[in-house]
Amino acid sequence: MRVWRGDAKGGAFKEFRVPTEEGMVVLDVIHKIQATQAADLAVRWNCKAGKCGSCSAEVNGRPRLMCMARMNLFPAGEPITVAPMKTFPLIRDLVTDVSFNYEVAKTIPAFKPGRAEPDGTFRMMQEDIDRGQEFHKCIECFLCQNVCHVIRDHPENKPMFGGPRFFVRLAALEMHPMDTDARAEYLRLKAGLGFCNITKCCTEVCPEHIKITDNAIIPLKERVVTEHYDPVVWLFRKLSGRR
Amino acid sequence: MALDKHEAHEFDVVVIGAGGAGLRAAIEASAQGAKTALICKSLLGKAHTVMAEGGIAAALGNIYPEDNWKVHFRDTMRGGKLLNNWRMAQLHAQEAPDRVRELEAWGALFDRTADGRILQRDFGGHRYARLAHVGDRTGLEMIRTLQQHAVHKGIDVFMECTITGLLKDGGRVCGAFGYWRESGRFVAFKTKAVVLATGGIGKAWKFSSNSWEYTGDGVTLALDAGAHLIDMECYQFHPTGMVWPPSVRGILVTEGVRGDGGTLKNALGERFMFKYIPDFFRAETADTEEEADRWYTDKKNNRRTPDLLPRDEVARAINAEVKAGRGSPHGGVFLDIASRRDAEYIKRRLPSMYHQFKELADVDITKEPMEVGPTAHYMNGGVRVDADTATTAVPGLFAAGEVAGGLHGANRLGGNSLSDLLVFGRRAGLHAAQYAKNFKGTLTVDAGQVEALARECLEPFERRGGENPYAIHQDLQECMQSLVGIIRTEGELKKALEELTSLRERCRRIKINGNRNFNPAWHLALDLRSLLTVSEAVTRAALERKESRGGHTRDDYPKADPELGKVNVVVRKAGDELTVIREPRPEMPQELKTLLAGDK
């Protein structure tokens, strides 16, 4: 297995040979390397079951959770390449600085519930929250943020772009049956929804199979258009070649 | 403040731990006007709470209007084999429904009943369907809701920052000291109050549902500061962890599988739990398969299936079946929902179990049974606290969540942890803030204490020895798994103490190479100190309780001893030694005794 070793100053892939057992995942191999060959190999993980979203990396170029990547997915004998997520600044080895995401999270207008029933509880029908529950499955692995070209290829866009994870979050808020806030302005001006040109790369990598583009982004775009049609932004989009 | 050498901060309340308990405590403390910090070893939102699956227990009475706090109280006490702190059990049962509704008001989306209220599911030891849930990812919903609520409350969050020691001014807590994992740089906090919400100790065992974070840091911080532990011997082994393939052994399979109709079978295809109904629960447990199956839909006229006996009972039964040679091919038993519920239902109710088995074990749980066996899961005991205020024996030090003991007695019921986090997290935050507000004296941080902690952290870099922390951790896990596991004997426990001593020796020879930037070997070397301390606490407490009760089973004392049921085993630190004594349990008021004695 070829694993990236290095920090912000530089680094290189280093080759490790590890005997595998039945059922192993990439993260198991990384742990074996730590225990026997490179004690200080830096990696994040927690649940080892695809629930916490800590162990994101790029395995053979594909962004995925290392704890859910079975070794038998890869042809035996061929080297497997494990690299850190590219979009975020490298801290060390496989660990990146994902604080961008936590900064965006702080700016999102909070849930603003309407009035509860007289007994103090909410009545919501299952069919009205199915979509919201889909969005709440997000484990904040930030793989979608990692593949989105708007920030992957253009880090300078980060201050103006929330990214797919946060479009999912905003869609969850907007579609919450009890929510009363209006976030169209935020979406347009701060979250940079307009930068998204629906390439669907985010949806492809989401380990929770959230249909980020179809179910979150497109409905949000429609909302923004109906709630606030702004010719300046429209013109900007046209001129910059974005849809 | 004599801290100029290191990064330093000053707060009213410092909350250590950002799982459900820590987040809820921080939200409350800051709502009370306290300047609040929230510190965690991982990124925010990755704490254990995120992994919780089955649900939050609260007597909302949405499915069974007969349910109320009294029934919940009774179930909790009986599940804990009456070793529980009765006042905690009472407050927990009374306040859990409000805490769940509060989560909903903060944006959580629980699964619904047909008339749009919160749906509740069956779980082990709960008389009525009581667990508010979101499929099998309830913890994710809970931590995200709390996290998103907390973000707007002006709490200062310190992520990937590990606390290694508490600072004291005389008898009081006055701060905390630790390091940033990213840079290895030290950071000191001066504060009037500290809330410990650091969770459990499951990484002491080889087969465990817990993550790397569960090294018992909070328990050790508390002991070092002078607080007391109770019920450490009653560690919980969850009956159903994955057993195959080897690399996933221990990963949890939610009790919700049984709550939703799954049943345990041995290699002969027998539903063996019917053979293991203890006298204590006989009157309320179905003794035929027909009654057990009817119970899922008609709870009034039927008794609960033995598949949903409390966890200690089920774990012991599985252990016995495997020992008797009736286990599954990989040393577990079968958990079958495929033959009992249709695929659509299974995928809707248990999506992450479906996914987990499919991806990790090539098993389709809608078509085949799962193979499961016991896995180290939850610290029933922990730091002793005052029920109402969550105060420990040390002024200024509070504790809530899994790190605190008392509520669950000798065995926790499923779902009672998430509700525990909310109820006592809130109380800890509230009382820590009030304590900070009322504290009028001055606190001084002693530079000597800070420097001693800093030196201790750096030792592994400076040594000559050649020990590898990963190897020591592995040996510790082997030791605890084989000698301090589900079934214990005096001889094995004594042997474990000897091994722990030699592991401690080896720890002193750990040598860390490389630098301080995100160096997991160094992090583990530091965490090993707490792992060894908690392992010793569990082992010593287990020696002291010469009976079998709840999570603690002694082969040499297989029965419960009514006299020992009246005491808690208390662990303290005196100098460098851990001391163990028995102390009487607080006496329960008459009206609660009546509740316990009540029907059945």
Ligand SMILES: Cc1cc2nc3c(=O)[nH]c(=O)nc-3n(C[C@H](O)[C@H](O)[C@H](O)COP(=O)(O)OP(=O)(O)OC[C@H]3O[C@@H](n4cnc5c(N)ncnc54)[C@H](O)[C@@H]3O)c2cc1C
């Ligand atoms: C797989 C699984 C499924 C579960 N399912 C359920 C369920 O369905 N229902 C239920 O009620 N319970 C369930 N539980 C139990 C429950 O999830 C946990 O007991 C509970 O989440 C613990 O919460 P906590 O707030 O006490 O600690 P945690 O959520 O574990 O948080 C501990 C925090 O402390 C921090 N910390 C620890 N040490 C330090 C240190 N030295 N310095 C700084 N920070 C530190 C950690 O970083 C973390 O943020 C489950 C547990 C597991 C593992």
Ligand code: SF4
């Ligand atoms: S669909 Fe939009 S948000 Fe998703 S990756 Fe493409 S540009 Fe980014």
Ligand code: SF4
């Ligand atoms: S939306 Fe999917 S890919 Fe993006 S952070 Fe959430 S779980 Fe990960």
Ligand code: FES
């Ligand atoms: S370790 Fe939690 S998602 Fe991989």
